Amino acid sequence: xxxxxxSITYILIIGSFIFCHNxxxxxxxxxxxxxxxxxxxxxxxxxxxxxxxxLVSAEIPQSDGVVIELEGKIQxxxxxxxxxxxxxxxxxxxxxVKNAPSLYILASSDQLDKICSQEELEDELLGYVAIxxxxxxxxxxxxxxxxxxxxxxxxxxxxxxxxxGKVKVDRLxxxxxxxxxxxxxxxxxxxxxxxxFLYCFREGKxxxxxxxxxxxEEVGLTLLTKDLAxxxxxxxxxxxxxxxxxxxIMMGLIFSKRSGGxx
Amino acid sequence: MNPSIYLPIAGVSVPVLLLLxxxxxxxxxxxxxxxxxxxxxxxxxxxxxxxPTIAAASDSTQIxxxxxxxxxxxxxxxxxxxxxxxxxxxxxxxxxxYGVQLIKVLRAVxxxxxxxKITYIVLLCGIGSYMFLESLNNLRRIKRKQSMTFSGPVENxxxxxxxxxxxxxYQALPFQANFEKSGVKISIFVPLIxxxxxxxxxxxxxxxxxxIMVPLMVYVLRLPMHVxxxxxxxxxxxxxxxxxxxxxxxxxxxxxxxxxxxxxxxxIGAQLGAKVSDRLNADQLKIILASIILLVMLQMTFALILxxxxxxxxxxxx
Numbered sequence: 001x002x003x004x005x006x007s008i009t010y011i012l013i014i015g016s017f018i019f020c021h022n023x024x025x026x027x028x029x030x031x032x033x034x035x036x037x038x039x040x041x042x043x044x045x046x047x048x049x050x051x052x053x054x055l056v057s058a059e060i061p062q063s064d065g066v067v068i069e070l071e072g073k074i075q076x077x078x079x080x081x082x083x084x085x086x087x088x089x090x091x092x093x094x095x096x097v098k099n100a101p102s103l104y105i106l107a108s109s110d111q112l113d114k115i116c117s118q119e120e121l122e123d124e125l126l127g128y129v130a131i132x133x134x135x136x137x138x139x140x141x142x143x144x145x146x147x148x149x150x151x152x153x154x155x156x157x158x159x160x161x162x163x164x165g166k167v168k169v170d171r172l173x174x175x176x177x178x179x180x181x182x183x184x185x186x187x188x189x190x191x192x193x194x195x196x197f198l199y200c201f202r203e204g205k206x207x208x209x210x211x212x213x214x215x216x217e218e219v220g221l222t223l224l225t226k227d228l229a230x231x232x233x234x235x236x237x238x239x240x241x242x243x244x245x246x247x248x249i250m251m252g253l254i255f256s257k258r259s260g261g262x263x
Numbered sequence: 264m265n266p267s268i269y270l271p272i273a274g275v276s277v278p279v280l281l282l283l284x285x286x287x288x289x290x291x292x293x294x295x296x297x298x299x300x301x302x303x304x305x306x307x308x309x310x311x312x313x314x315p316t317i318a319a320a321s322d323s324t325q326i327x328x329x330x331x332x333x334x335x336x337x338x339x340x341x342x343x344x345x346x347x348x349x350x351x352x353x354x355x356x357x358x359x360x361y362g363v364q365l366i367k368v369l370r371a372v373x374x375x376x377x378x379x380k381i382t383y384i385v386l387l388c389g390i391g392s393y394m395f396l397e398s399l400n401n402l403r404r405i406k407r408k409q410s411m412t413f414s415g416p417v418e419n420x421x422x423x424x425x426x427x428x429x430x431x432x433y434q435a436l437p438f439q440a441n442f443e444k445s446g447v448k449i450s451i452f453v454p455l456i457x458x459x460x461x462x463x464x465x466x467x468x469x470x471x472x473x474x475i476m477v478p479l480m481v482y483v484l485r486l487p488m489h490v491x492x493x494x495x496x497x498x499x500x501x502x503x504x505x506x507x508x509x510x511x512x513x514x515x516x517x518x519x520x521x522x523x524x525x526x527x528x529x530x531i532g533a534q535l536g537a538k539v540s541d542r543l544n545a546d547q548l549k550i551i552l553a554s555i556i557l558l559v560m561l562q563m564t565f566a567l568i569l570x571x572x573x574x575x576x577x578x579x580x581x
Contacts, residue, residue, distance in 0.1 A: 045269060046269065047268065047269055047520075048266070048267065048268060048269060048276075049269040049276060050267040050269070050276040051276065075580055075581060076580075076581040077577060077579070077580050077581070078577075078578040078579040078580075078581070079575045079576065079577055079578060080575065080576045080578050081574060081575055082571050082573075082574050082575075082576070083574075084570075085377060087568065088377070088380075088567040088568060089566075089567055089568070089569075089570065089571055090377055090380070090567070091576075094578065095575070102580075146574065147575070150573065150574045150575045151575060153573065154573050154575050154576075154577070157573065158312060187267075187269060187274075187275050187276030188274050188275040188276075188312070190274065218271075221271070221520075222269060222271040223271075225271040225272065225519060225520065226271050226272065229271075229272055229511070229515050229517070229519075230515050233511055233512045233513075233515055234512055236511050236515075236517070236519070237507070237508040237509075237510075237511030237512045237517065238508070239519070240324050240507060240508075240511050240517050240519050240522065241324065241327055241504050241507050241508055243328075243519065243522075243523065244324050244325065244327035244328040244331070244504075244507065244522065244526055245327060245328070245331055245504070247328040247331075247332075247523075247526050247527070247530050248327065248328040248329065248330070248331025248332040248334075248335070248500075248526070248530055248533075249331055249332075249335065250530075251328075251332045251530035251531060251533070251534060252331065252332050252334075252335025252336060252530075252534070253335070255332075255335075255336065255534040256335065256336075256339055
């Protein structure tokens, strides 16, 4: 009888411990970003790579707004600027853009200015405010103030920049939310390690932030061709013209046989 | 479904069928008129997202294939004057080398782009209009003669050649050589200088010289149209071969995958173009070429006058 009572006591103690532990963990997790996943988190650029949809999901505490941001490597770009001289449009200046991200994709649960204040955007460097802060324009000719907007227009047109992605937010028990977003990675993304950020806002202020890595690497024919082109340019150049000449001669011979040979 | 392929040097993915179609079209034009076709394909490649330097360099590589294929087709038809082609080529290489240096000086002066573009438009307009009207008149005269005399094939009617001041000037120049295939006796300096002028223009404008060279061969050197087409293709093989290697070696801008897909279409197109060229007489061929020259001139004019959609364009990513 004593043994049975002891066993019950032990079971009750262990049960209470598990109950308390679970509740404490839930309380702790309720305020954290959990299950933050990116699928795929390793992207291979092979011969038939055509960009990929990147599925981002996470469980977050109750928030008023969520922003997911993917920024590419920083690079310098040389641009030609057109202007009107007399009645025709010509390249009138060359501009060097410094510190521009190669890629900037942003998805949000609402419009950025509804999720957080302008000051917060500037502090956290989100959206085009962030890009405007980072990049600089240099030219021998005077700048006219249209450069930034025109640069964004150009980048949006070729798909490098996009801040109109949508984040879906679903309710979970315990004041938690599940966020999902599909971000399209364009085919022209350079290989490298990328960091994807998840920001949670409450009452216009950032209160939680998490990040995850995405690795993008060149493989197979892509890697082989680039390696040859950049490390053995003479062999690559000779191969290119031999291939071109052979293709031209081969086609000439095929058609010559079909049409009955030389005159 | 339109499968796409990733271009390793350009760093973008493009639909294969689109590239094959582009190659076929440009090859056809190349085989038909003896022009490289860079004027058509490079802007289209840029439009589908390929960086300009890579589009131009890869295009040069595929032009090697298209012009080789077209050269063989025209050689089989006896349309190539190798001797004339060689002198034009030497002039072209010298002119091209000088042109690259000249463009640096012109750019330093300031309004070089304006002067170059206007000169090119005026040149295309002059050549295109003259070629169009002259061929149209010839066709009308042939038609009149046919209806007046006999109803034989058009090729049997030979229009009398005019001997003007230009011919007399040619005859006064030293180092006269007989170019049997073209049926002309001329100083070797004429094709050398002509090649050099076109080489300079091609280097300055950044596009091949076929558009200017073929009409100049016909009107200045007095080559028969079909021989002008074949001979220009022959010399363009070597010009583009040089450009393709230099771009691959110094700038690493040749995308071999892009060039391969384009040339798969263009080598076939060049053969088809040469076949169609056989079926057209010289004046019909000249009228079509003149029309294309005038269309290119109009396109360039509109591009200069109409406000561009983008005020900035990417030159280089570092």
